[in-house]
Amino acid sequence: MDYFELYHPGLSVDCVIFGFHDNELKVLLLKMKNSKQWAVPGGFVKKQEDVDDAAIRVLKERTNIEDIYLRQFHLFGQKNRSDDSYVDSLVQDHVIREDMDSWFRQRFITVGYFALVEFSKVTPSPDQNSERCEWVPLTNIPDLILDHQEIINEALKALRNKLRFGPVGKNLLPPKFTMTELRTLYETILGEELDRRNFQRKMLSFGILDKLDETRKGGAHKAPFLYSFNEEKYNQKLIKGFDTIW
Amino acid sequence: MDYFELYHPGLSVDCVIFGFHDNELKVLLLKMKNSKQWAVPGGFVKKQEDVDDAAIRVLKERTNIEDIYLRQFHLFGQKNRSDDSYVDSLVQDHVIREDMDSWFRQRFITVGYFALVEFSKVTPSPDQNSERCEWVPLTNIPDLILDHQEIINEALKALRNKLRFGPVGKNLLPPKFTMTELRTLYETILGEELDRRNFQRKMLSFGILDKLDETRKGGAHKAPFLYSFNEEKYNQKLIKGFDTIW
DNA sequence: CATTAATATGTCATAACGACACAATGAAAA
DNA sequence: TTTTCATTGTGTCGTTATGACATATTAATG
Structure with missing residues (x-):
């Protein structure tokens, strides 16, 4: 699999998936392989795929449900969102194969989506780079990779805005x-x-x-x-x- | 100048610049060279430049003002936003140089920004690909390239939302x-x-x-x-x- | 069967809202 | 100079919405 062939360069999507259970607002997070850090479910955008459809695909893969509320809320485009040291650790921890190194060392911008799902319908499943996929209360978010904490913060703002x-x-x-x-x-x-x-x-x-x-x-x-x-x-x-x- | 060297691949920004004059809401548009079509001012994002900064730069170049209200409002990421026939006409009309052909034939996603500016402070100036830069009343928008009409529509929605x-x-x-x-x-x-x-x-x-x-x-x-x-x-x-x- | 804790519904004073009336003003016409 | 007139400044009034809170109702419990 050649990422450069398949995917739009320097572009990813991240989905903040909200669920409500036990009177708590929760988000679906991925526990990264060989790391203490967690991440918001995300993925790359295929060369011939609408960005929105990429987000829908990610959602479907992590939750096994479709047809749910999903909205783009922000593009995160800072030049220093990622840095080499982050990719270094990914390679060291054998999270990504070494020949994919150059793909991950690109500068990435990411499009943030937030999803509202019915808790009980979700079957969480981790992706290639993660070992677990779990609901985490918003009040108890663990250490996250890159700017993913900011992505969650902005998603919550967007949700509050939707409420009004x-x-x-x-x-x-x-x-x-x-x-x-x-x-x-x-x-x-x-x-x-x-x-x-x-x-x-x-x-x-x-x-x-x-x-x-x-x-x-x-x-x-x-x-x-x-x-x-x-x-x-x-x-x-x-x-x-x-x-x-x- | 090598676009591939300089710019983030497959990514552009477009700025819907609103002004208010003669009791009319207007947007700043570019008249494309050798074409009847107009366009929303836009540009590419430098490899080491925040996406927001690229929008600020575009704004400064077209209006000659800085420090103005500018907000990202939507990412336009449909796979068929552009098509080859559009680039064909650009090359035919000598709007872009032939050696830049492959750059423009990429699939592009674009980040929409809207700006609110004080009409009288703006000094409109066209870019490389345009022959004029003018204020156009929202009630009288001419034929626009690609999905730029939709971009303006969404910008207006965002502005109305800001108002409430x-x-x-x-x-x-x-x-x-x-x-x-x-x-x-x-x-x-x-x-x-x-x-x-x-x-x-x-x-x-x-x-x-x-x-x-x-x-x-x-x-x-x-x-x-x-x-x-x-x-x-x-x-x-x-x-x-x-x-x-x- | 009384108690308990949560639900269902109502009250009341106040603030906000929409629709509209009328006086004040300054430029222009007479 | 005086009158006219369009527009601005300000107020009124009835209705509705709001926030604070009181009281009645009800299913489970002991």
């Missing part, structure tokens, strides 16, 4: 969920508490939720009603967004 | 301006009319304007007061943004 623009949740929650679960998702993404009662009033006013007749039994207390997103109205709000300031 | 997030205007208006001029700027960007009185109330409530003691005389009617942006408070709002929904 339109609805979020259909891609992160199971089909049926309680109002508390939805609110906790928002609280987790925003990093702040929201008033339970006012949240419900406002969320319902958007008209994107269907209140189901079921309740979630089995909890220790009063059984909360279940809700689901109204596909049609949810998608309308996705496009039009919430109240514009102007 | 925080203050806009310091970079597009002269230091002193009337409330009507500011409102017209907003109306032009949004493409809709805004109530004169409610706009003023809301804009003042942000606390980013200083009302000056001067009025703009010389108009045909009552002389309107002049305002300027309060640098400190404007910048605060730029970072924090306006009212969040949540």
Whole structure:
């Protein structure tokens, strides 16, 4: 396999994959072979492949799911994103073959994507250069390679921005969920508490939720009603967004 | 000059430069040599240059101003953005030298930036491949090369999005301006009319304007007061943004 | 069956919003 | 000089949205 033949030079994609589980926002990370460092799932872009499609491919390979919410959020193009010492260690640790040395020593720019996935649907699988693929809580991110911490930070900013623009949740929650679960998702993404009662009033006013007749039994207390997103109205709000300031 | 030596392969930047004049939103465009088509100002990225710096450089070269508002808004990475027939015509029209043929026939991805500039400060100058550099009203965009129309469309979306997030205007208006001029700027960007009185109330409530003691005389009617942006408070709002929904 | 802890719903004072009325002003016309 | 007129400056008013908080309801527990 000749990287130079196959891939667009000096270009990669990285996918910050968000999931929501145990009331925590998590990202899918790769544990690098023979290293203590972790990485955001990424890959190269084939010469005859849309950049977006490369991101979709990476996502599919790491999670085994398709058709999920995926958006480009930033291009990371600093000249010193990588340096030779990083590639030195990759070669030393036998993470990459020596004949691929010159490919990895290129200057790379990378396109950041963030994905919102339903936690339970994901089957994590590592890639060539990693030994494990795991969900990691955002509150507990380990040491990451290169500028991957910054990539995650920017992805979170983009996600927060998306939250203020339109609805979020259909891609992160199971089909049926309680109002508390939805609110906790928002609280987790925003990093702040929201008033339970006012949240419900406002969320319902958007008209994107269907209140189901079921309740979630089995909890220790009063059984909360279940809700689901109204596909049609949810998608309308996705496009039009919430109240514009102007 | 050897492009392959100098520049990062398969990568360009394009800058959608917005200006506001005669109550119209305009973009700075280049008229291609020996062609009826126009283009958004762009350039390549030097091998040892941040992508952002390449955009700054392009901007400086076309407008002769620096330190202006410039933000990356999207990477255009479709595999068929360009095609051979386009390069054929470039060579035929002697826009590019024949020995540079192979450089231009690469697959290119391009990073879109949008800039907000004060119209009167700009001194437009064409580049190697163009014969003119002019302001063109957004309402009257001519035939553009490649996907440049889409690039402008996306830039406008990004600008509109910026408008709902925080203050806009310091970079597009002269230091002193009337409330009507500011409102017209907003109306032009949004493409809709805004109530004169409610706009003023809301804009003042942000606390980013200083009302000056001067009025703009010389108009045909009552002389309107002049305002300027309060640098400190404007910048605060730029970072924090306006009212969040949540 | 009472207790408990969480859910469901409502209230209330205040702020924000959209629509609109009317007075003030300064250049231009009479 | 006086009147006209378009535009600016400011205010009002009814409605809706918001934040803070009170109270009733309910499923599981002991």
